[in-house]
Amino acid sequence: MNILAIGAHPDDVEEYVGGTLAKYAKLGHKVFTATATNGNVGSATLPKEEIARIRKKEAAEAAALIGAEYICLDYNDEMFFESEQVRLDFINLVRxxxxxxxxxxxxxxxxxxxxxxxxxxTDIPVMIPVAKLVTPEKPCDKIPTVYYFEPVNGIGFVPTEYVDITEEIEIKKAMCAKHESQIQWMKDNYKDTIGQKDESFFEAFFINARYRGIQCGVDYAEAFIAADAAYRMHPYRLLP
Ligand SMILES: [Zn+2]
Structure with a gap:
């Protein structure tokens, strides 16, 4: 299969689903990572263009660790709004x-x-095959299945699916570590308000993976909810 993880910012998909992506890649699936924005406000000191360039490079290097390809839609960080063009860009990405x-x-x-x-x-899967929606890439003949990964710290999220990432936890950590620029940013910008103090803020994601592992009986796991059933084109699970 072809697997596409779409996050808002460079670092999101590594933190939330790096283990699952590594597992898909290990099983021989083709993996893509993508971000809607270029992360261009993610520094207290660097100019926007400079931090965007650094963060896209970090995301590409993280993807390369599992043989994945990284694509950035290059919208502005925290100033990302929906429009006809945004929707078409997402459709084109999936195609x-x-x-x-x-x-x-x-x-x-x-x-x-x-x-x-x-x-x-969530909105676009049924649009992917529609020929009248013209994008640089041609329509596909399949509607993708969407799974949600959990929000930060898992708040309000009751999983329906788990992926055992015990064998992938170290590669997940390595993927996160590529986003070195964000460790300082989180300390500069958020101080200790979201729980990092002396530790890297990535630690919260590893603790969460341990917690999800405890829930499903393995050492480490990542948790998901299948999106709207209307988009589920297969009766079987497509997570690894
Ligand atoms: Zn984010």
Missing amino acids: YCQADVILTHYPYDYNPDHNLTSKIV
């Missing part, structure tokens, strides 16, 4: 990747870019 499965944000998360990314991805 380019020939996606069978899309992993994206849960609709209710802490950040509006996350929530809008989730909404658009």
Whole structure:
């Protein structure tokens, strides 16, 4: 299958589903990572163009660790709004990747870019084959299946699906570690308000993976909810 993980910002998909993506890749599936925005406000010190360039490079390097391809739609961080062009860009992205499965944000998360990314991805699967919706990439003959990964710290999220990432936890950590620019940013911008203090803020995601692992009887897991049943074109699970 072709797997597409769409996050709002460079670092999101590694934090939330790096283990699952690594597992898909190990099983021989083709993996793409993508972000709606270029993360261009994610620095307290660097100019917007510079931090966007760094973050896209970090995302591409993280993807490369599992042989995945990274694509950035290049919208402005925290200033991401829906329009006809935005919807067409997302449709084009899915067509380019020939996606069978899309992993994206849960609709209710802490950040509006996350929530809008989730909404658009939820809306477009049935549009992917529609020929009258013209994009640079040709329509696909398949409608992708969408799974939501959990919001930050899993708040309000009751999983219906788990993926055992015990063998992938180290590669997930390595993928997150590529986003070095964000460790300092989280400390500069959020101080200790979201729980990191001395630890890297990535630690919260590893603790969450351990917690989800405890829930399903393995060492580490990532958790999902299948999106609207109307988009589920297969009666069987497509998560690894
Ligand atoms: Zn984000």
